[in-house]
Amino acid sequence: MDALSFTARNVLLGATLLGVSGGVLGCFALLRRQSLLGDALAHAALPGVCLGFLLTGSKSPLPLFLGALVAGVAGSLFILAAVRWSRVKEDSAIGIVLSVFFGVGIVLLTWVQRSPGGNQSGLDQFLFGQAAALVTEDVILMAVLSALVLATVAAFYKEFKLLAFDPEYAASLGLPIRRIEILLTLLLVTVVVVGLQTVGVVLIVATLVTPAAAARQWTERLGAMVLISATIGAFAGASGALVSASAPRLPTGPVIVLVASAVLVASLLFAPERGLLWAALAERRVARRIRHENLLKDLYRAGESRGEPGAFIPVPELMGMRGQSAPRLAASARPLVDKGLAERRGDALRLTGDGLVTAAGVVRKHRLWEVYLTRRLELPSDHVHRDAEAMEHALDDVAVAELDRLLGHPAVDPHGQPIPRPEALAVEGARR
Amino acid sequence: MISDPVPPPSANEADPEASTVTAAEKVLPAIEVHDLTVAYRTSPVLWDVDLVLPPGKLIAIVGPNGAGKSTLLKAILGLVKPITGWVQVFGESYEKRRSWVGYVPQRESVDWDFPTSALDVVTMGLYGRMGWLRRPSSRHREVAEECLDKVGMGEFANRQISQLSGGQQQRVFLARALAQDARLYLMDEPFAGVDATTERAILTLLQELKDAGRTVVAVHHDLQTVAEYFDHVVLLNMRLVAAGPVADTFTTDNLQRTYGGKLTLLTQTAESFLAKRPGGA
Numbered sequence: 001m002d003a004l005s006f007t008a009r010n011v012l013l014g015a016t017l018l019g020v021s022g023g024v025l026g027c028f029a030l031l032r033r034q035s036l037l038g039d040a041l042a043h044a045a046l047p048g049v050c051l052g053f054l055l056t057g058s059k060s061p062l063p064l065f066l067g068a069l070v071a072g073v074a075g076s077l078f079i080l081a082a083v084r085w086s087r088v089k090e091d092s093a094i095g096i097v098l099s100v101f102f103g104v105g106i107v108l109l110t111w112v113q114r115s116p117g118g119n120q121s122g123l124d125q126f127l128f129g130q131a132a133a134l135v136t137e138d139v140i141l142m143a144v145l146s147a148l149v150l151a152t153v154a155a156f157y158k159e160f161k162l163l164a165f166d167p168e169y170a171a172s173l174g175l176p177i178r179r180i181e182i183l184l185t186l187l188l189v190t191v192v193v194v195g196l197q198t199v200g201v202v203l204i205v206a207t208l209v210t211p212a213a214a215a216r217q218w219t220e221r222l223g224a225m226v227l228i229s230a231t232i233g234a235f236a237g238a239s240g241a242l243v244s245a246s247a248p249r250l251p252t253g254p255v256i257v258l259v260a261s262a263v264l265v266a267s268l269l270f271a272p273e274r275g276l277l278w279a280a281l282a283e284r285r286v287a288r289r290i291r292h293e294n295l296l297k298d299l300y301r302a303g304e305s306r307g308e309p310g311a312f313i314p315v316p317e318l319m320g321m322r323g324q325s326a327p328r329l330a331a332s333a334r335p336l337v338d339k340g341l342a343e344r345r346g347d348a349l350r351l352t353g354d355g356l357v358t359a360a361g362v363v364r365k366h367r368l369w370e371v372y373l374t375r376r377l378e379l380p381s382d383h384v385h386r387d388a389e390a391m392e393h394a395l396d397d398v399a400v401a402e403l404d405r406l407l408g409h410p411a412v413d414p415h416g417q418p419i420p421r422p423e424a425l426a427v428e429g430a431r432r
Numbered sequence: 433m434i435s436d437p438v439p440p441p442s443a444n445e446a447d448p449e450a451s452t453v454t455a456a457e458k459v460l461p462a463i464e465v466h467d468l469t470v471a472y473r474t475s476p477v478l479w480d481v482d483l484v485l486p487p488g489k490l491i492a493i494v495g496p497n498g499a500g501k502s503t504l505l506k507a508i509l510g511l512v513k514p515i516t517g518w519v520q521v522f523g524e525s526y527e528k529r530r531s532w533v534g535y536v537p538q539r540e541s542v543d544w545d546f547p548t549s550a551l552d553v554v555t556m557g558l559y560g561r562m563g564w565l566r567r568p569s570s571r572h573r574e575v576a577e578e579c580l581d582k583v584g585m586g587e588f589a590n591r592q593i594s595q596l597s598g599g600q601q602q603r604v605f606l607a608r609a610l611a612q613d614a615r616l617y618l619m620d621e622p623f624a625g626v627d628a629t630t631e632r633a634i635l636t637l638l639q640e641l642k643d644a645g646r647t648v649v650a651v652h653h654d655l656q657t658v659a660e661y662f663d664h665v666v667l668l669n670m671r672l673v674a675a676g677p678v679a680d681t682f683t684t685d686n687l688q689r690t691y692g693g694k695l696t697l698l699t700q701t702a703e704s705f706l707a708k709r710p711g712g713a
Contacts, residue, residue, distance in 0.1 A: 158559055158568070165542065165546050174531075222548055
């Protein structure tokens with residue numbers, strides 16, 4: 001990487017700066033449900049850039065960025081005014097401002113390009129970004145603006161946090177929420193200006209939304225979310241820059257966005273607690289446990305009806321109890337045998353001593369729950385089985401003990417079947 | 433977080449500020465509303481409301497849906513601008529008395545999926561005192577923990593708020609207001625949709641606040657419990673129907689006028705309450 005050209009180094013720096021400031025600010029935009037606003041302000045910046053060029057005739061960063069800033073601010077004011085003084089709702093106002101400003105911007109852009117000397121303006125780079133055109137002046141400006149954004153967020157962190165969580169309460173405390181909102185919007189516009197040349201107005205919303213959305217999956221603390229988001233943003237920016245440096249036909253802006261999106265997708269899938277994979281695995285685990293407990297219960301009940309809880313039950317009979325296929329049953333039975341809760345002899349299964357105790361525990365939960373439903377909720381006894389089939393897997397030992405105490409240690413369930421006492425069965429099991 | 437009961441005015445000569453607060457609390461009405469009219473675009477929400485609420489009482493605001501109850505609270509807090517009229521808190525405008533007022537908004541007003549803990553939310557109640565550019569200190573955290581303990585949520589301090597039940601969330605909001613150590617608490621439906629434990633906890637807290645000389649004004653949704661929980665009631669239906677001590681004001685007649693006479697359940701409620709009074713209805 002010492003072969004990084006001067007330009008490539010600029011791109012790397014600029015993209016990373018953008019990633020960090022976008023990632024930090026994006027958290028607040030995301031939590032305030034203002035991601036779309038960021039997009040609107042970015043699109044609104046286009047006519048400002050063109051006007052900056054037209055008025056000063058130069059393509060140096062400062063006038064263009066100032067133009068973008070002014071246009072962005074004008075756009076947000078228009079949105080505010082539209083919502084305050086007309087019947088237009090906020091999302092429509094955002095859409096309108098986005099399209100109108102952008103439309104004006106495209107018209108101006110085309111006009112500039114058609115004018116003499118305009119072809120050299122290269123202003124269309126602001127649509128999709130042209131990071132390769134970054135010069136040192138640009139990077140310095142980006143660094144200053146990013147530092148401003150980060151310093152402001154650090155200074156007003158608790159105010160932004162409260163504003164995002166509960167603006168009404170904030171107002172009741174005396175915080176000037178109008179002014180804080182304006183400040184936040186200004187920061188949003190600033191980040192847009194930072195990212196204009198690297199990513200362009202069309203895609204810059206991604207640098208605000210994507211790292212923040214990805215970070216949200218990994219933590220339940222705002223502070224951590226901001227740091228993770230900044231890191232993801234920086235990573236996406238840097239890798240985007242490096243990738244496009246090594247493959248000259250790849251444009252930097254879109255690659256940065258793609259990297260950030262990949263991180264987002266990975267986060268949605270693999271993050272602990274919130275991730276889809278996590279949830280699916282947890283669900284599989286629970287389903288497995290339920291199947292095992294059901295088989296234990298079936299063995300117990302089949303034995304009970306024979307008058308011998310530990311009797312060998314033929315597999316076809318077990319299959320018939322719940323309509324399970326042979327392979328299904330075999331798959332459920334194997335772990336039980338492995339754990340020493342059941343034993344197999346030919347085409348029949350029976351509970352071991354330990355299995356008896358475990359099975360009795362499940363049956364106990366089922367029957368206690370049925371007593372609760374019939375006695376306390378006064379449901380008819382033919383309505384309670386289905387519910388108990390679900391609850392027997394969900395109740396924990398503490399809840400069961402409490403339930404037993406609450407009901408006065410009942411001996412039989414609503415269908416006259418005995419409720420197993422686990423202590424008695426432990427003795428029975430030990431005897432085997 | 434509840435400090436000792438309000439001392440008599442003469443007790444604090446050394447601290448003029450303290451005695452001023454004390455005197456104001458005991459003499460001036462907690463809230464005075466004059467000719468208040470609030471509208472949303474062209475529809476009126478509150479109309480010509482005049483109200484004087486005494487300090488040191490537990491006051492309920494009741495009325496049908498859309499009666500303007502929440503709006504009245506927000507108008508007192510300065511969150512909505514009235515078309516006419518004014519509001520005073522302990523004899524001054526709200527802006528001057530801000531540090532004396534603690535607000536407990538409706539639970540639904542907030543997205544509970546926000547990444548923060550219960551302790552964090554309670555600490556927010558202290559932001560008004562911290563000043564710009566300051567971060568919460570360990571002392572602030574201690575105060576917040578005490579407030580959480582006060583509402584029975586001490587062990588949930590580091591719990592993510594989305595994992596709390598409705599009643600627990602309500603108590604967190606209460607703890608946040610307690611952290612402000614206010615003289616006047618404005619609560620928007622604090623008992624709505626909470627479990628029995630929470631209801632008892634809130635009730636105990638309200639009694640403690642009253643014993644400490646604080647004032648509580650709560651929008652209340654449940655007519656069955658108004659007489660039991662509160663001393664003073666405000667009956668509102670865009671206009672003020674009646675306001676005063678529960679015994680005098682919570683009558684069948686007033687309830688009919690507030691609710692438009694369509695609810696026979698109310699008649700039974702009022703009648704059963706009135707029948708319990710010594711001397712009957």
